[in-house]
Amino acid sequence: MTESERKIRVLVAKPGLDGHDRGAKVVARALRDAGFEVIYTGLRQTPEQVAEAALQEDVDVIGLSILSGAHMRLFPEIMKLLKEKGIDDVLVIAGGIIPEEDIKPLKKMGIKAIFGPGTPTTEIVEYIRKKIR
């Protein structure tokens, strides 16, 4: 173990009421295999639960997965809470069913990348590596 080797910690969170965790879990596994520490929150987390988990776990990255269509309501709430808690330096990325036209406003509110259906997991891993180093 070397001091310089910082472990990248990622919170994989599922806000929204849907139970579609296939994507979240496939990504979680891929991130684990890439050597990251992945903290999975489980289904149906409120914005407050997501933000507080991110704080306590002191993660470098938050990956939000949502397929319910409620992202335009829940994501701004999460971003607001992160700011309030002083952890808006965390890299926030998202995936799921997100219409093209929502991507711009989401990026504007600080969600750095949105990975839609069909994104190779390697792309997500590389993106995180690039941003966190």
Place this chain on the structure above:
Amino acid sequence: MTIDTNQLVKELLKGNRRAAARLMTLAESMSPEAHAAIKQLYPHTGSAHIIGVTGPPGSGKSTLVDKIIKEYRDQGKTVGVVAVDPSSPFTGGALLGDRIRMSRFSTDPGVFIRSMGSRGSLGGLAWATYDIVHILDALGKDIIIVETVGAGQAEVNIIQIAETIVLLSIPGLGDDIQTIKAGVMEIGDIFAINKADLDGADRRYAELEMALGLDRTSDGWEHPIIKVIATTGEGVEELVKAIQQHHEYLVTSGKIKQNQERRFCAQLETIVEHSFMRKLFVDPEERKLFQKLVQEVCERKTDPYTAAERLILQLIQPQDT
């Protein structure tokens, strides 16, 4: 990146969870800043009751811990949780899912939950765990629960950390009987049988009774066996009562001193041993000397004992090589 440890410690002592989380990350990466911080916050520790919950995978530890938190919260006590899960030995990555079970406490300011990957090498895990427990203690948590997989073979030796150890098992797990035979029985202060509604719970109870044997109360503590159903919370009240009784027993019998000696002896040993090892393996200068000596032993220019003496001397009284 410069980290203002003084500031973090100050914030932590004011109850800032963000500062606590940051310090934990530093502790996990074994950074010198973390150790400096621990020195500062150590005087503010020592008031928490540290509980270890350990058991095989699938025994329902997280679900049980969730219910234990509930009991303590109902009593008005604050709780810190450290949940340790194994990291992959190949990639170093880990999937940590213990929070799922406790997510109702995610937003309770009286509860702080931290997940840890075992990462593991050079005793880093045990060491980091002590530090995280200290941080939760300094944060003012009344109760600290350390949840680890397995017993005995686990990389965190729970006995070095917790004052009260709850050993969890479930009916019908073949390898559990192995663990009983292997003698980990000695580390448990309280034995909980989860999923007590399943067939075989009575058998497991009898097995435990037998394994505990006649000298079950020889040290003045009765080592209770408690049946619980973690999913419904049945039996958890009784379990928490037993945990509290164990703490009272430690205090009133004076055993708390022995208990502390046991833990701090182990912790000190770990720190000393691994400080040496880390210096040897992490510091590039020392590493060079180490490798040079290995070569010399290979070439029979020197012997392993002389090489070891030189290394130890170098670590104690560094000289330019």
Place this chain on the structure above:
Amino acid sequence: MVTKEKMDISQQKRDWENNTLKKTLDKSPERRERFITTSSRPIARLYTPTDIANLDYDRDLSFPGQYPYTRGVYPTMYRGRLWTMRMFAGFGTAEQTNERYRYLLEQGQTGLSVAFHLPTIQGLDSDDPMATGEIGVCGVAIDSLADMEILFSGIPLDKVTTSMTINAPAAILLCLYIAAAEKQGVSSTQIGGTIQNDILKEYQAQKTWIFPPDPSMRIITNILEFCTKKVPRWNTISISGYHIREAGSTAVQELAFTLANGLTYVQAGVDAGLAVDDFAPRLSFFFDSHLDLFEEIAKFRAARRIWAREIRERFNAEKRGSYLLRFHTQTAGVSLTAQQPENNIIRTTLQALAAVLGGTQSLHTNSMDEAWALPTEKAATIALRTQQILAHESGVANTIDPLGGAYFVEALTDEMEEEVYKYFDRIEKLGGVVEAIKKGFFQREISDSAFRYQRETEEKERIIVGVNEYLTDDRLEIPVLKIDPEVEKTQLARLQRTRKSRNNNKVEQLLNRLQKAAEGTENLLPHILAAVREYATVGEVCNALRDVYGEYQEPIIF
């Protein structure tokens, strides 16, 4: 026994391999070392009579409408009546969905299918904090009878059949439908339709459960019993492989787990004292149709054969209706790509073709824009037209089971059946479906398949057009359906009005009575019906039951 002719064929095949084939392979090897299906199943180069040497026509295939129904459940199949084109729809308020239903009925759709919004699916009212942002988004918002009355206004419930995709609170929505029909003067014996009501696959795949498995199974047997007596035209469970497949399973896992779930429901009904022939005919199935044409067709054929055999041999059913595996199909939502969305029309066409060649009873075809959001009207119409073209122009509806007897398809049908029985054995060893759920068996199997699929796709073991090959940069913007923010306001206002205008003392009384029944062994349905008639909400009824049963926590599986 291998006949002389078949021995000759295997000898001839070897000759072909050693001569004709070898020469070609020496010159130019095949494109890949391994050819696999969507489900990672290896496929041979060629199938011949030797691959179906054990096939016994009478025992394994027989004729349409005859045991074991491999070739189809009805003697004339689509020559008699085409499959039901049933498009799943629902969004926004009850008013908006009602409007869409009327439009679809005018367009020639023959049955209704209700998609509920997630709060209803989770047994939460629209004013629950967890419902934030979800109101009317994934389906129509239904909180109480007030919404249900609007949803079906102007649609005679004795004339249409309605399929409701609802599981954990299925009993409540069924009671709401009965109550809505009553308001139209239609009695429960006259209505027809389906509730999904398949809770087992919720634990395995779809994850919208509420109560733990044991009380959930009790509610389901209550429904079976109630419907047998009071709602005889209702299909009580739509045993669903769709969600298992969408969660990442293989075709065989979808088939095996779905059938195992079905057999578990039958056993539960029998254990509750019902005669199998009284309720088995009202069970139906719901499968996914994915992209691998032949594997999907084989799956549907194997499903019919296994079900008929198990129901006859395991449960000694005697009625023909009990043996029939009738199924609805939806094309694979997961196969839709966000990239180059128009390609999804072609994907959906192939999947619909598989469903029709596999003998489906009803079909939903996905719209091209569903990887982005809910479908627009135009996209949904194209999807419906796809079915109509298949039905009227392609000629595939002219003959029954056109692929029956094909070496490849028959071999694949047998192979899948064999694998299903292997899964049955493993599930049995774990103590049955409910126990295997508690142990996380299905969840792990599905999760592993999903991960393997992802890896194989990333390693280009399979090509997905527009995703890992044939990429284009020009992102075509397709219009997507947006839910009007007014929906939330309208819905919350109506819910508030309902709570004010009803007889709250009576509602409370009825909910208390329901709780008492839940603690005992009485059938819950009459109590739920009584409560919803008085405008008790979905959330209130569920909470009454949550107090008694608690909420389920799933084993943690990655």
